[in-house]
Structure formats: structure tokens, C-alpha cells
Amino acid sequence: MKDLLAQFNKAFESKARLNIMSVLMVNDSMSFNAFKELLGLTDGNLATHLRALEESGYVSVQKQFIGRKPNTTYSTTDTGRQAFADHLNALEEFIRNM
């Protein structure tokens, strides 16, 4: 079988991760709380997906304080943007061949 999904990236398999990456493609950075509100995910669920993307090297984390409050924001890395673009291309090719 010609593997149309050869470039399918399991790091982006879930709906949550597709959404997280799409948000970060159009926003330079996004805070944990803004993500939570936007995507309607629980803390635990969101943290798990963000950590997985961070461990893949696709998302970077910035921890800082605003006054005395910790504020964690997330951005895509160059590698992450390229990997996500490759993944979308693989999906597009797959759909076109159906």
C-alpha cells in the first residue's frame, strides 16, 4: 500500500493538539489560562497535551511573573511549525486521494 499517511505525525493526532497548534500558528504566544478558556479543556488534559508537544520540541514554554502572579505562556518552535505544516500536507494529500 502506498502510504499516503507516511508524514502523519502522531504528536498531532488528537483534536486537542490540532487545536493547540492551530492557535499557536496565528498567535505568537498564548497563556495557559487563555488556552483553557479557548479550548474548553480541563487543566489536567490541557497540561498533558502541552507537555507532550513540549517534549516533542514543537512548543516552547515561557515562565514569568506578572507582579507576584506566575504566568506561563506557550509558543511554537520553528521545528513545531514545520512539523505541523508537514502533518497538514499529509492530511490534505490523504483527503485528496480518497
Next chain:
Amino acid sequence: MKDLLAQFNKAFESKARLNIMSVLMVNDSMSFNAFKELLGLTDGNLATHLRALEESGYVSVQKQFIGRKPNTTYSTTDTGRQAFADHLNALEEFIRNM
């Protein structure tokens, strides 16, 4: 956030299930062993994905004997074909909006 992935179907989230469904969209039926060879999955992994698709009502199972050998084949259901088409449309819309 406008949910572009509202029609995203978690039953088709994995690469394996996308491949299984795409094979069944163009073949009336496929045997377990042919699937295994085609997709390069282990028995356990393939069986798990097929069972999940069966439990969703997207794939039906036919068990018969060829001579004395049991032969299990799989087909899509009408519901499965529609759900898969909806899923691909949701992905296509998502990609187009990136």
C-alpha cells in the same frame, strides 16, 4: 473560538483508523489477514482498532469458514461511510482555514 473541528470524530483520530477506513471505502470487504499485511500492524493493535470501529457502528464483521478455516472479513456500514466523510470534510475545512 469558532470550532472548525466540531465535526472531528475521535473514532477516526489515529493514523491506523484513518487507514482502515480509507481501505474500506474503496474495497467492499477486507479480511483480517489482508489488513494486517497491508497496514503492517500487529494482530493485537489491528484487532483493537477494528473492534473500536465495530463498537462505534462504523464497521461490520462477517465471520465465515473457507473449508475448515475461519475467515473474518470487515466492511463499512452506511453510518460509517457517512461519519468518515463528515470527518474528512471537517479536516479539510480545518486545513483550508489554516
